[in-house]
Amino acid sequence: MGQHRNAVSRSVVQLGLIWRTRGGRLVRLGVLMAVLMGASFTRGQETPPAVPAFPAVVELITVDAVVVDRDGRPVSGLTREDFAVSEDGKPQAIATFEAFDLRGPARAREVPRLPDPVATNVRKAPGAASSFVLLVDDVGLAPARAETVRAALARFLSEGLRDGDELIFATTSGSTWWTAHMPEGREDVLALAARVRGRSLLDNASDAISEWEAYRIVRFDAHGGDVGSTGMPALPPSDPGQPSASVPGVEMTQRVVDRYYQRRVCLPPDPPFPGTPVPACRSMVQSVDRAVFALSGVRGRKSLLLLTEGFLNDPDLDVAGEVAGRCREANIAIYALDVRGLVAGLSGADSAGAPNTAELGLMQMEQVDFAAAGSVELAEETGGLAIRDTNDIGGSAVRVGDESRVYYLLGYTPPPGKGPRDWRKLKVEVKRPGLTVRARKGYTLRTTAEILAADEARIASGAQRRGSSKAAPAIAEPPLPADMARALAGPHDAAAIPLRAMAYVFEERPGKTLRTVLTVEVDTGALSNLGGEERPRTSLSLSIAVMHRDTGQVRRVNQRIEVDAGGAGTWQGWLAVNREFDLPPGVVQARVIVRDEFLGRLGAVTARFVVPPATGLRVSTPILTPRTWRPRDGLPPRPVLVARREFEASGLLYCHFEVFGAAAPGGRSALEAAVELRGRDGEVVRREPRRSIEPTLDGRFIRFLSFPLDGLAEGDYELRLQVEDRATGEVQEDAEPLRLRGGAAPR
Template identity: 30%
Template sequence: MQRRIFSGIGLLVLCTLTIAAQQPSPGSSPDTPPPTFRLEVNYVEVDAVVTDSQGNLVTDLTLDDFEVRENGRPQKVTAFSTVNLPIERPERPLFANAPIEPDVESNTAAEGRIYTIVLDDLHTRFTNTPRVQRALREFIEQRFGTNDLAAVVYTSGRTNAGQEFTNNTRLLLAAIDRFSGRNLRSEALEINDALNNRPPGEFATGSTGSGARNPSDLSGIPADPLEFERAQNARNTLTLVQKLAEFMEGIRGRRKSILLVSEGISYDVHDVFANSSAGIILQQTRDTVAAATRGNVAIYALDPRGLTAFDEAIEVGGTPADITPSQFSVTGSLQGSLRLSQQSLQVLADETGGFAAVNRNDLSEAFARIVRENSVYYVLGYYPSNDQRDGRFRTLDVRVKRPGLQVRARRGYVAPRGRAPAAKPAVTSANGESMSPAATTALNSPIPLSGIPLTMFAAAYKGTPPDAAVALSLELRLDGLNFAEKNGTFNNRLEVVFSSVDQAGTIRPGSRHVVTLELKPETLAIARQRGFRVLSEITLPPGRYQLRAAVADQGGARSGSVLYDLEVPDFRRTGLSMSGVSLTSASGAATPTVRPKDPLKDFLPGPASTVREFQRNDVLALFAEFYENIQGAPTHMFDMSTTLRAEDGRVVYENREERSSADLQGASGGFGYGHQIPLQNIAPGTYVLRVEGRSRAEKADQQPLGRDVIVRVR
């Protein structure tokens, strides 16, 4: 499709653009401040839930109502906020079976809860896999708001199975559905098998193991043959939780929660003779608790076993007759392992301000409590009067002066030890140039930062093999930025950085653009009203990605970031595939725009936009491509259509076109489809725009392929 220019739209822009680095080849309440991401030496943050004598939440307290003591000494609170987070529900048209995923992401949505879901597949039996999936599916589908953020992490290191922070429930559920427990067989059963399989006379006076529950008579009991693997799994789980807590420490102004779904660690850290790694694991537990308390991260431990914790006993084939219960008992050993595993969960939860849900067949109430505790609370921050980095535990006592109220807060934290970490070296772009500290912090933040309001759209199109060309449109509001006036223009300098993280957690550096703004007064007025747009492009192979965009203004006074989940199809696979759907409008062309890279300049009549709400006097334009890879198919027709459907299911606009495969001249793929929709006859309301394609080839799948976009007309 050839590019067509909207007429009658003047653009008063005077700006210069410097490409500093190219892409490498191949609703909260009004009083709730946004969360931030930064690390400050010795800064302590504690959240507190306050209830009255009837258990009702108290939300009208001020800073003057609180008192914080550390090791009994009053502290000067320098940061205070009241957090009251709603649960936003996804928008679903009446005719749709499920909510329609937004194709635009923003950092200005209502603030929500922040969860890291840790799936401890190393300490969950395979038979409990359905329990885990069912419980977490209920949590995501019923208690997770569109304003919440969650990540999914596996303790076994299955990075391809996890999910970066997102509010996309489909991606979270997909990560949960990939869960499969792989816990080692219990120590009791392993020892019992060793006893049953022993040659005559063996173990009569041999070494002993922790399967022996009677210290006065340890002879004749073999050691756990899987002790080494059991210790390694325990270290892996604890180390991962520690690193996650350290990573989340930089998120300020919010309660951060780790949902640890696990059957617990049954490694006996008190039996140092039979368990060679007991001391290491005990210290690792302390380090994990220390990291969580220091970062104000609450751990909620959820045991999926419920009340059927002894179903492993079904596997027991009987203990040899020459082994007395005082020497070894399968039941006693299983009970001991259950006690140890539940204690490990309770320690992590109780010491970090969370709770452990054990011996429960239904985790619904536990999830409800987690949501309550992460929705309404107070956040207090201070720099402790004792600034020594001594690694000691310091008690915390949060009190309120109003009589009759109860405060729930964590009991203390472990101070950092040793010298403060040195400043990290500056992150470099693809060509070796350094990014500013503000842009680096914004790009590395696990959550969107709203210092500069941003909205982002991305669409993948077929590119140079084997990659796809991903068109990017980033729009930002300038009303909060300061401009210096010089020679009749208003000046600022913006650093715009794009990056991506693939499904294995590998960071792929993207483009870095330095935009020098020199705006005439009338252009600045338009930009403050309509925003400012940057168009760019990245190339990515097929796969699942999280795109990240960050913007910092001159001097790093303000910065913002936004996250975008994108699945890049394999456009060269056999069959039919489809690009994203890019939109623009006549009015959208008035937004000041710079185009360091614009892969759609020859296909859209205006710059790709993130706006999805349009006036009735506007004209909406779209562009998509369909790729048909059917070997040996005779000449045939290909159908493409656009429909605009109201919330009640009525089709209020429709366009249908057909193309011949002969137009491709034997090449595979590449049906470009562009269309413009005048909106003057469309009543105000919410609509679903659907772009669809279907091949008439005999060898093709007759099911059409399409994408839906929610738009609004006002």
Template identity: 25%
Template sequence: MPNLALPDAPQRPSLDSPAFTVNVTRVEVSVLVHDSDGKPVTGLRADDFEVLEEGVAQTVRSFIPFTHPAKGLALPEPTLPPVTGASPPITIPSPASNYFAAESRVFALILDDLHVDVRRTEVARAAARRLVSQLEPSDLLLVVTTSSTDSTGFFTRDHRYATRMIDTFTGRRLLDKTMYAKRYRDNHTDNERLDHYQRLCERLQSVSLALREISGRRKTLVLLSEGSSYGAGMSDMEVRIPSARGTDRVNAGSGSLRLMNDVLAAAAVGNVAIYPLNPNGLDVPDADLIQVSGLQAPVSAGEYSDILLEARQSREMARDLATLTGGVSLMDTNDPLGGIDRVLQDASTHYVLAYEPERALKANEYRSIEIRVKRKGVRVLARRGYRAAGAPPTPPLKIPGSLTAGLRRLLSGVLPEDGLPIGVEAVPVAKTGRNTTMAVIVEIDGTRVGQRTSDGILELEQGVLTVNESGKAANGTRRLVTLRPTAGQWTVLAASSLRSVWAVDLAPGRHQLRVAALQSGSSRGGSVYLEIVVPKDPYWPTGFLVASRFLSIVPTPFIDPRLSRWTDLAPTTARVFPKGDVLSVTAPHDPEKGPAHARLVLPDGRTAWEGPSQPLEGTNAVRFVVPLDEAVNVSALVVTTSHGTQRLPVGIIAPEN
């Protein structure tokens, strides 16, 4: 699928073509500080750092110490234990939120299948799975491949699509040039090798440029690759390469290639730290030689030297990507899983400094950066310099003019913003032709908007936008909510949330639903990005509309009238309710396929409640009325309809005596 989060891949220039440059007015650097035992050093302040550009001290304009609280970001909804058995029920995903956007770690993963040998496929998959399995619900991930446009499409917290990409990943690396010639009696792969190298550079550059809009945190790019000899490091080796036109040949210093310079420039602008990880570990090319030995003439000493040189060049290309971007090379280890652990550690404890250069950057100028810490016995790791990006800024997302400038800013970013905490859930309720109508429940944290204003008026702008697989924005809708709550209503609002319920029509395919809210009279604004996959099958299990009688008191300025047939109470994103509450649960169901039923299951497997469904006239849906009289703690609402069996985590809190 097209990569919605990335700018278009830059057109491939000839190796001697000029690069597009942009002015650099602010330089951001992420810094790792470790003690003599290699452990992160925390508690440093801005005045503990010195920043030098070209040897000249710079004034630090912003300083952000980042420490990710390991396993400390508990989401505000209960989590059920795993279900065992041949056909476990589908668990309804938790509502999306931006509650922990400031604590989110940001990762990009490039699956460089063009430079991973097919025999190392499973090692690469294991390392990629390790990364995904250790991410927390708040972490954001983008995955791309080099051989195609396959991508997760967005920086996302939904890691299921990334896992599917990893499971289908297969290495496609060509044999080293000398060994290819020994096996096939020719050496006509130069153009193909250059094409593979260019594709890798394009992915590195595009991902880095996509990340440049994000500030205030370390941006980690994990490159699963065995490297390419065309980007053979910043040594003084000279390599002969075909030109991009595929005709003449040129001699070029391996560290001065235009493609690699553009990658490093983009990584510097994006403040991206690259962690290349080699699935081949410390193995030498001897294993590859086994494939060709005995098929043709024996490998001569000179040919073996060429093979070793090409392998060294491939590793040096990847090592230099790490060194020059402030990342860590994981090319020389037989423990790729341990390498992933290092990636996560570095992303969890670091500092982000920013300064403003005193003079403008000239075209193709490179400026060195040195970071010092005024503390003995520590090791500092940061990128060594920067130049202007070799590509223009990413064109802004084309958003309908019906949305105001403030909402456009919140809805057009790469990542959501957390200035106003919001929870969002999208549930399909109807199928009309090819399109599916989604009920979109939006709840804004009342502790932020429930503080009484001086004039007693609460005014909020809310906006909804969808982005499809082609990167096209649609469904841009704005609502202005103006309320004059009574004293009692202010109290309720401050203790709960402000709710609105939208209806959005989506065609089959993969979409990102974006929701934003902006409080008038203040700078508080927030946004949530939620991924939705709408299949072509009109019958698909995707969730329930859940309404709570207790939470019916939550202020709800508007509910789209198209949803009135499916719910008599305003649905909620909540997963925790007081004991004694009554839930109204609406689920899609085809009555011709038999009855539907539901039960509330306790953690020990016992059933606290079980009951039949009530048909909703004029719809293919049923309703369950679920009393929460007996269950306490985390229970599971298990609903069986014509779409299968699904379960919803339900937290039940007993009132204090």
């Protein structure tokens, strides 16, 4: 299940569509469609956007700016005249200006929320919402500081987020990547935050040297050093953004060796030179890059909170500069929160022997300043802030959230004279005294087409590296298009194609998993019709990532779907697609992306559900549906899975459920079940009397019944199930919310 399903296969998809005949009469059809699942993703017939030639007409450059007062509080109410923008030292006219203050109460949802457990992208989020990334550098986090990070995360999640906010929560180790909407996603992220662990093995060890020492030894001491006029070896000139220092007495290599033998401060490992810390830095930068990729295209200011002990500003790590550039292009500000807080002592100090106080002081300065230079520069270059020297990490994170809700969008036309890849230095100032502006410091004029091409090249490169590994399958998997990969990783529910999704959990499978069917419905009104009225058809790409919250396991499905309706008419209604997964018990999140290969538009939705433990008396997810289908082998009708809990108040509503874990003394059933449909006030409007559930020929305990809906008023209802095993006395109850529309007037 963990591998993509690439083999060409044929499966049956049920379409519940309404077709309009040439005479205008509506005819409801239930059609069984044979759908061919292809192995590859292509761009279809979409024409790639043309790359504009520079210096032709260029779109406005948009810069988002945050303004704070002397106390660090965000400042609202400024106007265009309060700002000045310059590029390469030359003033620029501000062509567009927008001010945002999202601190007020969120607006009510414009579309009523559908009853759980249905997920949909049709609902519109509140207008006053923000996008955040919480990225924990657990690779570089000392285990002793994990509790501080967990407390800071819990405070930000409780106080720093508001209804409607979109969030990515991730760790640099790759153990966690979870998207959420507030407030419904807060509980899951709190559970993930509570399990954050530090993975750095060097913290508090008496046999460790600092990353800064290792970096300087490998990068500079190996090439020799000059002795300055003070008698101290002068370190080579620092790289841009890197602090400089002189080591008293000897070169750094000798300093570490002396410490090794004299045990003045700490005892390094064998050998005493552990090598460069680039892999840890690279994992963090790559995680930042993935978050930036996921949020590119989302309008407004996006804030990435990086909880880290910092990383070196290593010039060999060229990807850091590239990521900073992509942050600037996407208007994503990085806030680096130094989780070390107020460093009062050197964690690696050894009490054996008299300490060299001068060396201890220098090492502490290096540990606090030099080892964090990379994260500080990354924050400042993207218009964010490096927050250091405070033990109130949680409060600082909350203030970042408040600051990110008050910002200004300034637009201006880039002046001619430079090529699209040349660096342009940018400066935003505010004319009122006592105020500070945070904005990105520059940019390059890459076009949208160039950015898209670069994204797809990076995705293809990553797929090629995975395909060349020894563990890779014999047939390399083609990469997803960039827009689908971006939607799959991000929290935003794109609504160009309306979607609904719902999970049904059934019987136990080997490996202590349960068979789970994810039903996805696609609004055909948003799809291209490549066959016209005589034979409607379309071509779709489907991508699903099913993530288990508690284990981190991910199961994926990537498929091409060719839909051929096989009949005349202009298609309307919803196309239903079912996919099966074997999942362990726990909280699960399914990210679903559907892309129209001809139009290039896509829809995205996230379905959250719980897989129950396969123990004791248990009831499957009830199937509520207005439709059935009859197998060809003459068996009784079966329910059609739908991804909705909203139905017309007419005809029949079918209810199907199965009971597991029941005792069967003497091979006879001891199960009884009662079903009721209740209105909002609790009044029972339909009832199926309590009666026994007899086993089928294959020994299953299934109840299949129906309720007439005619005459019921429009509104919210609840279907209540009660199942009792008389042999053991166990009772299981379930309540399924649903809504009826178009019914009789309420009494």
